[in-house]
Amino acid sequence: MVRRQRAALLPNNLPQLQNLIKRDPLSYKEEFLQQWKHFESSLVLLRLKPEDEGKNVGELVMFLAQVCSCYRAECSTFPDQIIDILQTHYSILHFELRRTLVQCLILLRNKGFIPSSKTLSLFFTLFRCHDKVLREQLYTHIVSDIRTANMKSKNNRLNKDMQNFMYNMIANIENTSAMGSGGDNAIAAKRSLDVCIELYRKQIWNDAKTANIIAGACFSPNAKLVATAVKFFLGTDGEEETADDDQGAEAPDLRKFQHNAHVNKKTKAKSRQYEKALATLRKNQNKGQKAESFNFSAIHLIHDPQGFADKLYTRLNRGSGAKHSTIERFEVRLMIMKLIGRLIGTHQLHVLAFYPFLLKYVQPHQVNVTQVLALLAQACHPLVPPEAIEPVLMTIANRFVTDNCSPEVMAAGINSIRMVCARCPLAMGQDLLHDLVQFKIHRDKGVSMAARSLITLFREVNPELLQRRDRGKNATMKISAHQQHVPQFGEVHVHQNVDGTDMLSGKKGAGSTPGEDDDNSSAWEFASDDDDSDGGEWITMPQSDTEEAVISDDENNGELGSSDQVEVEEGESDASDDEGEDGDEDDDESEDDEDEEDEAEAEVEIDELAPAKRVELTKFLTPQDFARINEMKLQNKARETLDNPAPAGKSEPIDFERVVDEGEVIGEYRKRRKANYEDRMASIKAGREDRPKFGSKKGRQNENASSTNKQKSRKKAFTMVVHKRSVVQKGRMSLRDKQKQLRAHIERQKRKGH
Structure with a gap:
C-alpha cells in the first residue's frame, strides 16, 4: 500500500524521482518519459507566451538536466531546445527562468553533454541582458570553461573562434551613450573585454592576438571600454613588479642569525632556526637559477606600435578641442597620455607633436601635474631630436623654477628636468643649466638636493656644460686628459668585449686558490699538449695546384710559426727533389724569418690591446670563468660599499621600459608641514593606545592583589x-x-x- 502511494506521488515529487532514476535508470524509464512529454508540452506554451514566469518549466528543465546523462538517446535534442529558446527570446524571458535555463546549460556543459563552442557564443550574446547577476554568472563560467579547455594543451580552434567572436563584438559596437542610460551592445562589449583581460592575466590567452584585440578597444567610442583597455596596458607591469617585490621580501636575514649564534648562547632551538633560514635561502637561490620564462607584457605584443601611438594621439587631440571637450573626462585623457608616453619610451617611437600638446598641462596649478611630468619624462629617449625637447625644458623652468613658486613646486620642476635630461641629455642648453645650478645653495633642502642631483648627472653625461667649479675632480681630470666622451645624437654604445673579462687579465681570478683554475679549465680544453704531437699541426692549405702545402711540426708547444717545416710537392719525382734541395733550404730560412717577425708583431698587437680583449684572444671563457667574474664583481661592490657607504659614482644605465613614478618628480626630501591642533591631538591619542597608565611602577603590586599593611x-x-x-x-x-x-x-x- 505504501509503495503504491509513493508511486502515485512520484510525478509531482521531482527530487525524489531524480534520486531514484540515478540509482536505477531502467526501472524508472516510464516515469522519465512521462516527464519528458510534460516538458515538450510546457515548451510549446512557453514559446507562445515567453514573458510568463514559467516556474514549472524551470523545475522540469533542472530535473532533465540532472538525469539526461542516464537517457542520452531520449535527451539528444534537449540542449538544442534550450539554446533555441534563449537565442530567440532572451530579451523578454522572465529573469528567474532565464537564469534557470543558463544554469541548465552550464550543468550540461560541465557533464560534457554539449561542446563548449555551442554555449560560449550564446553566453557572449546573453551579455546584452540587463541582469547583473546573470552577467556575473556568465563571466565566471566563460573564464573557467576556457581555462579548463586549455588545461592540458592549447585548444587553438576554440581559442581562435572565441577571439574572432570577441573582436567582432568589440569592433562593431555602435556609438551609443553612456552605460547607465542604455546600449546593450556596449554592455556586451564591456564584459567581453573583461573576459579577454582576465584570460590574459591568467596566462591562458597570452598571445599577440589577444593583446591586439584589447588594443582595438582603445579606439572605441564608448568611454568605459577605452578606460578598461588603457588600464590593462598600464597596469600589467606594475602587478608583476609588486608580486616580485613581495616574493623577494620573504628572504631571511642570514647575517643576523650568524651574529646571534656567535654572541648568544648556543641552543638546539637557535641552531634549528639557523638551519631553516639557510634552507630557505638556498631554495630562493635555486629558484633564481631556473630558466627564465619570458612573459612579455602586452605593450610589447602590439603589431604596429607607431601606428597605435599615432591613432591614440589623434583621438586625444580631437577629444581635447573645444567642440569635443566633453567626450572624455580628464582622468581618461590622462590615462591615454600615460599610455602614449609608455609606448614612446618602450619602443622608442617618434610622435613629435605629443610634446607641444603636453605643455598646456604643465602648470603648477594643474590637477595631477606630477603624473603629467612623470609621463613627459617617460616619453623621452635618446632618438628624439633635441630641438623637440628643448622647448619643453624651457617651459618647465619658466613655470616651475622661479622665486615666486613654492619650494615643493621648484623641486618638482628641477627633478623633472633632470629625468628628461637623463634620457635626452642633448636637449639641455648651457645657459639654462647654469641658471638651474645656482639653486644648489637654496635655503630649502628639497630644492638644493634637486639642483645637486642635476649637477651629478651632468658630471657623468657632459661635464663641459658645467662651470669649472661644478665639474668635480674626476670630470676635470678627464677633460684635461681629453678622455671625456661627449654624446652625439643617434649614437649607440656597442660593447667591444665581454663584460668583466678585464678582471681575469694577469691573474687567474681574485679569491681563487692555486691550481683551482687549472682544475676548472682542464675539462674545457679542446687540445692538450699530447694531442699536439699526434695531429695538432697548423696546416697552410695551398691556393693552387702549383703551390706547396706547408706543415708545421712542433712537438713542444704547437705555436703558430714553428721552426721545422716540411715541404711536400705533389706530382714530382725524387730526382727533382734532389736537384732543388739547395734552393729549398734558402726558401725555408727566409720563411722562418718572416714567420718569426709576424709572430713578434702579433704579440705586440695583443699586448697593446685592452686587458679584456687580450683575455678573449688568448683563451676560451668557461663557465668557471664567468662564475669567477660574478664573484669578483660582488667582492668589488662590497669593498666599495665599505670604503664609501654613499658613493657618488656612475649611475646605473637607464631602463627606458621602466615606469617613471611620480615620487621621483616630488623628490626624496619632503618637508614636513606644521601640524594643526587636530593632527596633534590625533597623534597624542594614537600614542596613548596600548600603553600603561602614567606614574611610577615602583612599589605597585598586581591590580588583583590586596593593599599593603601601610595602606591599611x-x-x-x-x-x-x-x-x-x-x-x-x-x-x-x-x-x-x-x-x-x-x-x-x-x-x-x-x-x-x-
Missing part, C-alpha cells in the same frame, strides 16, 4: 595604633628632632618641584 594602617582608628612603637616614639620626640624632620621634609618637597 592609615584607615585604622587611632585607638588601634596608639600603642605602636612608631606612634609612641613620635610623641616622645624633642623639639630639635621635630625641626630636623620638618626641614628634611621641606627639602624633599623642593627637590620634587612642589
Whole structure:
C-alpha cells in the first residue's frame, strides 16, 4: 500500500524521482518519459507566451538536466531546445527562468553533454541582458570553461573562434551613450573585454592576438571600454613588479642569525632556526637559477606600435578641442597620455607633436601635474631630436623654477628636468643649466638636493656644460686628459668585449686558490699538449695546384710559426727533389724569418690591446670563468660599499621600459608641514593606545592583589595604633628632632618641584 502511494506521488515529487532514476535508470524509464512529454508540452506554451514566469518549466528543465546523462538517446535534442529558446527570446524571458535555463546549460556543459563552442557564443550574446547577476554568472563560467579547455594543451580552434567572436563584438559596437542610460551592445562589449583581460592575466590567452584585440578597444567610442583597455596596458607591469617585490621580501636575514649564534648562547632551538633560514635561502637561490620564462607584457605584443601611438594621439587631440571637450573626462585623457608616453619610451617611437600638446598641462596649478611630468619624462629617449625637447625644458623652468613658486613646486620642476635630461641629455642648453645650478645653495633642502642631483648627472653625461667649479675632480681630470666622451645624437654604445673579462687579465681570478683554475679549465680544453704531437699541426692549405702545402711540426708547444717545416710537392719525382734541395733550404730560412717577425708583431698587437680583449684572444671563457667574474664583481661592490657607504659614482644605465613614478618628480626630501591642533591631538591619542597608565611602577603590586599593611594602617582608628612603637616614639620626640624632620621634609618637597 505504501509503495503504491509513493508511486502515485512520484510525478509531482521531482527530487525524489531524480534520486531514484540515478540509482536505477531502467526501472524508472516510464516515469522519465512521462516527464519528458510534460516538458515538450510546457515548451510549446512557453514559446507562445515567453514573458510568463514559467516556474514549472524551470523545475522540469533542472530535473532533465540532472538525469539526461542516464537517457542520452531520449535527451539528444534537449540542449538544442534550450539554446533555441534563449537565442530567440532572451530579451523578454522572465529573469528567474532565464537564469534557470543558463544554469541548465552550464550543468550540461560541465557533464560534457554539449561542446563548449555551442554555449560560449550564446553566453557572449546573453551579455546584452540587463541582469547583473546573470552577467556575473556568465563571466565566471566563460573564464573557467576556457581555462579548463586549455588545461592540458592549447585548444587553438576554440581559442581562435572565441577571439574572432570577441573582436567582432568589440569592433562593431555602435556609438551609443553612456552605460547607465542604455546600449546593450556596449554592455556586451564591456564584459567581453573583461573576459579577454582576465584570460590574459591568467596566462591562458597570452598571445599577440589577444593583446591586439584589447588594443582595438582603445579606439572605441564608448568611454568605459577605452578606460578598461588603457588600464590593462598600464597596469600589467606594475602587478608583476609588486608580486616580485613581495616574493623577494620573504628572504631571511642570514647575517643576523650568524651574529646571534656567535654572541648568544648556543641552543638546539637557535641552531634549528639557523638551519631553516639557510634552507630557505638556498631554495630562493635555486629558484633564481631556473630558466627564465619570458612573459612579455602586452605593450610589447602590439603589431604596429607607431601606428597605435599615432591613432591614440589623434583621438586625444580631437577629444581635447573645444567642440569635443566633453567626450572624455580628464582622468581618461590622462590615462591615454600615460599610455602614449609608455609606448614612446618602450619602443622608442617618434610622435613629435605629443610634446607641444603636453605643455598646456604643465602648470603648477594643474590637477595631477606630477603624473603629467612623470609621463613627459617617460616619453623621452635618446632618438628624439633635441630641438623637440628643448622647448619643453624651457617651459618647465619658466613655470616651475622661479622665486615666486613654492619650494615643493621648484623641486618638482628641477627633478623633472633632470629625468628628461637623463634620457635626452642633448636637449639641455648651457645657459639654462647654469641658471638651474645656482639653486644648489637654496635655503630649502628639497630644492638644493634637486639642483645637486642635476649637477651629478651632468658630471657623468657632459661635464663641459658645467662651470669649472661644478665639474668635480674626476670630470676635470678627464677633460684635461681629453678622455671625456661627449654624446652625439643617434649614437649607440656597442660593447667591444665581454663584460668583466678585464678582471681575469694577469691573474687567474681574485679569491681563487692555486691550481683551482687549472682544475676548472682542464675539462674545457679542446687540445692538450699530447694531442699536439699526434695531429695538432697548423696546416697552410695551398691556393693552387702549383703551390706547396706547408706543415708545421712542433712537438713542444704547437705555436703558430714553428721552426721545422716540411715541404711536400705533389706530382714530382725524387730526382727533382734532389736537384732543388739547395734552393729549398734558402726558401725555408727566409720563411722562418718572416714567420718569426709576424709572430713578434702579433704579440705586440695583443699586448697593446685592452686587458679584456687580450683575455678573449688568448683563451676560451668557461663557465668557471664567468662564475669567477660574478664573484669578483660582488667582492668589488662590497669593498666599495665599505670604503664609501654613499658613493657618488656612475649611475646605473637607464631602463627606458621602466615606469617613471611620480615620487621621483616630488623628490626624496619632503618637508614636513606644521601640524594643526587636530593632527596633534590625533597623534597624542594614537600614542596613548596600548600603553600603561602614567606614574611610577615602583612599589605597585598586581591590580588583583590586596593593599599593603601601610595602606591599611592609615584607615585604622587611632585607638588601634596608639600603642605602636612608631606612634609612641613620635610623641616622645624633642623639639630639635621635630625641626630636623620638618626641614628634611621641606627639602624633599623642593627637590620634587612642589
